[in-house]
Amino acid sequence: MVREALVQLSQGARELRLVPAATRSRMLEILVQTILDNTPLFLQENERDCAEHASHLEPALAQRLALSEDKISTLACGIQDLARLEDPLGALLAQTQLDDDLILDKVSVPLGVVSVIFESRPDVLYQVLGLTLRTGNGIALKGGREATRTNRAMVRVAQETLEKNGFPYRWFCLLEGRESVDELLKHDDLVDLVIPRGSNEFVRYIQANSRIPVLGHASGVCHIYVHPSANVDTALKVIVDAKTQYPAACNAAETILVDRQIAPTFLPLLRDELIRAGVKVRVCSESSHILNHDDIVRDDEWNTEYGALTIAIKVVPDMNGAIEHINRHGSHHTDGILAQDQGACESFVASVDSASVFANCSTRFADGYRFGFGAEIGIGTGKLHARGPVGMEGLLTYKYILRGKGHIVASYSGAAARPFKFSRIPTPSR
């Protein structure tokens, strides 16, 4: 069943990507209208989902499950933005004249078939649908169990409206049940990328159980290093924001590394400020002596993502000590420095091997929306393909197209070999 659905997606996406950009824009506009027209239906189905599940969920999750007119209209605006966007397919990324009448183009193309596995947060569904439509990818959607009725209504309505308007392309489908995920993970010949959103355990499970490439991150252990040159007020303000603005987020800070030079004066101020903000403070043994505080972090706990109002503080001998700690215990997600010394900032951002490296601002900025990408499909902490907060470019790859007039390689080989020209043709900047 899952395999059949994937084969159909793959075929549907192949048809979809051949229609002109303007047609995909028109389809996006139909989706916007569909969302607006069906707001009452979506709210009604969502109320039934909430009635059944909200009471078993933690408050933050129940909030994510619940739709509102506001959330739905924000969603519609997002899709409207996608409809207006320059089409990303077929963009000429590079062009080289190899010889007379022999031109090599590098052009952007869709990845193929993608699967996004998301939490019980139904506004994600149309976002992903919009992004895959704009980029010409097939999409196997798998939403959280608690949002089943909302997700079903959203997918059914999208399908019906698009078909009614003469766009029968089957580039999307909705999978249900945990078994469908296990089944999907087997088909690495049909699925080009899996984007799991959800708990760290879930992401790790996906990574361990499939040969399909995964875009995502199993953890976000973000650090902030306080350099001796840091402005104390700024440092306290940024650290409190990075920890408390949304503690469950993957880009919230988990460990503060304080330079030994300023530890005796800075640590007491930091502790007081954090406690005032409701944060539980845990410390290394050196900090423990300075603060006379006995909640000591064990050596094997420095990789911990608290995801809550708890923070770990460690004294480091110098910036190199901080960089070593981060490269060893971090998750290559987001790490920052607080320093007025510009040289220190530049050394730090050059040496820390993370997707996002920040100077003098909160780690919470590491996010597709705040980076100006519009929609975000995920945050990658691997190094291959897209990295950091990922927008549309994570759904694209490229192909090389060479157009000749009967050119053969034999002409460019051997003693009388014709030389290549290799002249780079400037392409429009994007």
Place this chain on the structure above:
Amino acid sequence: MVREALVQLSQGARELRLVPAATRSRMLEILVQTILDNTPLFLQENERDCAEHASHLEPALAQRLALSEDKISTLACGIQDLARLEDPLGALLAQTQLDDDLILDKVSVPLGVVSVIFESRPDVLYQVLGLTLRTGNGIALKGGREATRTNRAMVRVAQETLEKNGFPYRWFCLLEGRESVDELLKHDDLVDLVIPRGSNEFVRYIQANSRIPVLGHASGVCHIYVHPSANVDTALKVIVDAKTQYPAACNAAETILVDRQIAPTFLPLLRDELIRAGVKVRVCSESSHILNHDDIVRDDEWNTEYGALTIAIKVVPDMNGAIEHINRHGSHHTDGILAQDQGACESFVASVDSASVFANCSTRFADGYRFGFGAEIGIGTGKLHARGPVGMEGLLTYKYILRGKGHIVASYSGAAARPFKFSRIPTPSR
């Protein structure tokens, strides 16, 4: 032992990438001089390797094993080109002003630690060394057994000369023995990319036995489709080149798809031309009737990479039949169309889902050198990361650097949220 070496590489590469671009250029120039100064030593060690192994090797492999003054000077020229090249590290790929004094940079960075596992072809060693030096990556080199003495001499001399000149960075090492490869494949926490070069079986083994991302291709089943509008002389010339110019290459054609409209007239000409060129012809049942030729390709043989002077010919009902055949049986490496009808060419290149798609030229052009990339580190048939012939960009990724002045996310949230500016700052085109 292997793990220790990888940890050291990782550290050495981290130091290497912090030195100025001009220093890496200087090191490349020292490598050029090292190669020229030690040519007699390399030839002498290579002669010993050849004396021991050449007679057990197929002629093509023995040729690859043997160095010559010519090969060595070509190699030195290649490294000289790299020394003159603009440094690819720290390139500003995109820049966005998020708000006053809050600027987001996307900059190119090295992948980290790479391993290239190559055949008994010692000229590859300095090429890879040069590419990783230019891109700031650590490199675990593993060469073919038959070139052991040459490889050892090359690595030893490079290390000694660089150290003597004040560049002690240990960013490279030479692994020996098949066991060292198996050991390396376990350390996905230390190695960012493996590039296996060699037999299809070997590449498949690497892909199946490691969680480290692999850049490479397990097979090259390349197709050429002959459209009814094709010029017959051009078609015959291109097909013969694509099959015979170097039949063992991954970009040589394996299957010719002939449109039914022209099959009765074109097939006899094609068969005669191929036989004249020494190619063994195998056919589908429809071609068999037309040609009265009984070497029939079985249904399960259409995925075959002959890698020799053998070719398969199949009649397809139309271009869609050709595209379906290619997307099903191809290896997403390189596929081409021969047609004078421009519309047909454009439909074909848009619909075929391969890394390289060609119109009216030989598939043999799919190669980093012929694409104008200078050195090639591999050809990828996957869709994530670098695809097709891959030069330096396959050894690079990017990071996001955000520089602020104490900016916190709380200012951009809630009822009195400050809006972002998101103004794109133009970056120099590269």
